[in-house]
Amino acid sequence: MKKAIYPGTFDPITVGHLDIVKRACSMFDEITIAVAKSASKTPMFSLEQRIGMVEAITNEFPKVKVVGFEGLLVDLSDKLNANIIIRGLRAVSDFEYELQMGYANSSLKKELETIFLMPSLEYGFVSSSVVRSILPFGGKVDHLLHPKVIQMIKAYRQ
Numbered sequence: 460m461k462k463a464i465y466p467g468t469f470d471p472i473t474v475g476h477l478d479i480v481k482r483a484c485s486m487f488d489e490i491t492i493a494v495a496k497s498a499s500k501t502p503m504f505s506l507e508q509r510i511g512m513v514e515a516i517t518n519e520f521p522k523v524k525v526v527g528f529e530g531l532l533v534d535l536s537d538k539l540n541a542n543i544i545i546r547g548l549r550a551v552s553d554f555e556y557e558l559q560m561g562y563a564n565s566s567l568k569k570e571l572e573t574i575f576l577m578p579s580l581e582y583g584f585v586s587s588s589v590v591r592s593i594l595p596f597g598g599k600v601d602h603l604l605h606p607k608v609i610q611m612i613k614a615y616r617q
Contacts, residue, residue: 461486462541463574466493466532468587470502471612472513473603475578475585479547482576484522491539492517496529503591508615516605533568544573549583 463483469476469492483490494509502509506527517523528535536542544564546557554575561573578585590603594612601609 460488462489463487463543463545464491464493464536464541465545466495468495468497468500468502469509469513470504470587471590471608473585473587473590474605475582477516477605478578478582479576480517480523483545484520490523492523492525493535494527512608512611515607515611533564533571536571542570542572546573546575548575548577
C-alpha cells in the first residue's frame with residue numbers, strides 16, 4: 460500500500476491545495492493531509508478550524524484522511540507508516556525552499572522521499588497568503604477557495 464503525507468498549514472486550504480490532493484489520489488492508496496499547528500507562523504485560523512476546513516472539502520475522497528500535528532514530519536511519517544511526502548510547487552522560488560526541506564527530512568530518515576507536484580496552470584498563482592491578504596478587506600475569494608471553505612470562514616468571523 461502506497462501511503463503519502465501532504466503536510467502544510469493550510470491557512471486556509473485553497474483550490475490549489477485541493478487540485479494537488481485530487482491528483483495525488485490517482486497516485487497513492489492513502490493520503491494523509493497533515494495540518495501543522497505552526498504557531499511560529501501565527502496562522503489566521505486555529506488548528507481546529509483549519510482541520511475542519513480540510514475535512515469539509517476532502518470528505519468525498521475515500522483515500523484521504525486528515526490529522527493535525529506538531530513536531531517533526533519524520534516522526535509523523537513513522538507514526539503513519541508513510542515514507543512519501545507530497546509538496547506543491549507553484550514557482551521556482553518555492554523549489555529552493557522545498558528542496559532544502561526535502562534534503563533535511565531525508566537526512567533525518569533516509570527512506571523518506573519527497574515528491575513535488577505542480578498545481579494545474581489555472582491554480583499556479585493561488586496561495587493561502589494571497590487569500591489571507593484579501594480576506595480582511597472583504598475582497599473576492601470565491602475563485603481561490605472551495606464554497607464550503609468560504610462558508611466556514613464567514614461563520615468563524617461572525
